[in-house]
Amino acid sequence: MRSLLFTLAALSSFSALADEGHDKFNVLEIKIGDAIEGRKDFTCDKDDPKEVKERRCVKFLDPRCEGKPGKLGVLRYGDAAPRGCFLDTSSAATYLDGKLQQTPNTGDATDKRPILKPLVHLQLIGTQSRPSKVFRMWYVVAPDSLSDDSKLYGALFAKYGEPSEKRGADDVRWKNGDTSLKATCNKDRNCDLVVEDLRFAELERKWQEEADAKEKNKKAPAPPKL
Numbered sequence: 001m002r003s004l005l006f007t008l009a010a011l012s013s014f015s016a017l018a019d020e021g022h023d024k025f026n027v028l029e030i031k032i033g034d035a036i037e038g039r040k041d042f043t044c045d046k047d048d049p050k051e052v053k054e055r056r057c058v059k060f061l062d063p064r065c066e067g068k069p070g071k072l073g074v075l076r077y078g079d080a081a082p083r084g085c086f087l088d089t090s091s092a093a094t095y096l097d098g099k100l101q102q103t104p105n106t107g108d109a110t111d112k113r114p115i116l117k118p119l120v121h122l123q124l125i126g127t128q129s130r131p132s133k134v135f136r137m138w139y140v141v142a143p144d145s146l147s148d149d150s151k152l153y154g155a156l157f158a159k160y161g162e163p164s165e166k167r168g169a170d171d172v173r174w175k176n177g178d179t180s181l182k183a184t185c186n187k188d189r190n191c192d193l194v195v196e197d198l199r200f201a202e203l204e205r206k207w208q209e210e211a212d213a214k215e216k217n218k219k220a221p222a223p224p225k226l
Contacts, residue, residue, distance in 0.1 A: 021179030025160065025195045027137045028122060032179060032197045034134045036126035043070045045089070047132075052208055055126035060085040062120040064096055072123075085119055094119040094140075103189070117143065118190045127204035135201035139193040146172045146185055156183060156193075 022032040030039070036055050037044055044057035060070045062085065069084035081088070081095035088094075094101045096119060103116045122139045126132030144152035147169040156172070157163075164175040174181040178199040185191040 021176035022197065022200075024176050025174065025179050025181045027139055027193070027195055030122075030124065030134065030137060032134055032137075032195065032200060036124050036132045036134050039124075041070075042124070043072055045072060052128050052130060052212070054128055055132040056089050057124045057126075058087045058121055060087075060119055060121045065119060068097075085121075087119075087121060087123065089123075092123075092138075094121065115188050117188075120190075127201050127208075129204040129208040133200075133204060135198070135204070136194065136196040139195075141191050141193065143188050143190050144185060145169045146183055146191075152183070152185070152191060 025031070036057055037047075039057065039059070042057040042059045045055060047055065056072060058070060058072045060068075065085040070086075071082055071084055072087040072089055074090045075081060075088045075093075081098045081100075083097050086095040086098075101116050101118050103113055118140050120141055122137065124134050125136040125138070127135050141152070144150050146153045146156075146166075150169075153172065156174075160174050160181060163172045165173040167173070170185045170187075172183045179195070179197045182194045183191065
């Protein structure tokens with residue numbers, strides 16, 4: 001009981017400190033700590049009432065996906081991707097009508113295959129708790145650079161302010177408390193914007209574990225006469 005109360009107190013205290021970072025690094029008006037489900041135009045994996053796990057949802061914003069169904073799942077060896085726009089959550093690969101939309105970045109200058117660009121999409125990853133809450137947002141956008149004069153950097157600077165760290169024209173980072181935003185670009189392919197709060201995810205997981213243990217104890221058989 002003490003452990004559960006301690007975790008609840010820690011979560012409450014942490015929440016007050018984290019709100020600023022969660023609010024600051026919102027993406028399309030979604031922020032860390034929001035419920036992962038119930039969002040328009042997002043497709044989510046199935047909730048298993050018997051298992052508490054990370055949840056995933058995706059919204060495709062690519063013009064190539066207009067009028068097509070959006071889906072997500074795990075492709076195992078030999079599986080074919082379904083029609084429409086599909087995200088393989090095990091590899092982060094996107095497919096359009098069954099065709100892979102990524103060209104492997106081999107670093108081989110003699111590789112003359114056409115460069116395929118991933119489908120623009122926003123993936124939400126939820127905590128191992130009930131209800132599952134967003135702890136990571138992964139936004140895959142069109143290719144650009146992160147140089148000071150690029151359109152993408154200009155948009156990021158306008159919304160999130162001065163970055164905490166620059167690692168050249170392809171890696172820029174922001175941080176507020178335990179919440180971080182990492183922007184990276186792969187030349188001619190895509191850029192990734194990842195917002196996450198791993199401490200929030202861990203606290204939610206611990207809270208759920210302790211809540212489950214408490215519920216299990218309540219359902220235990222009556223103790224023997226002592």
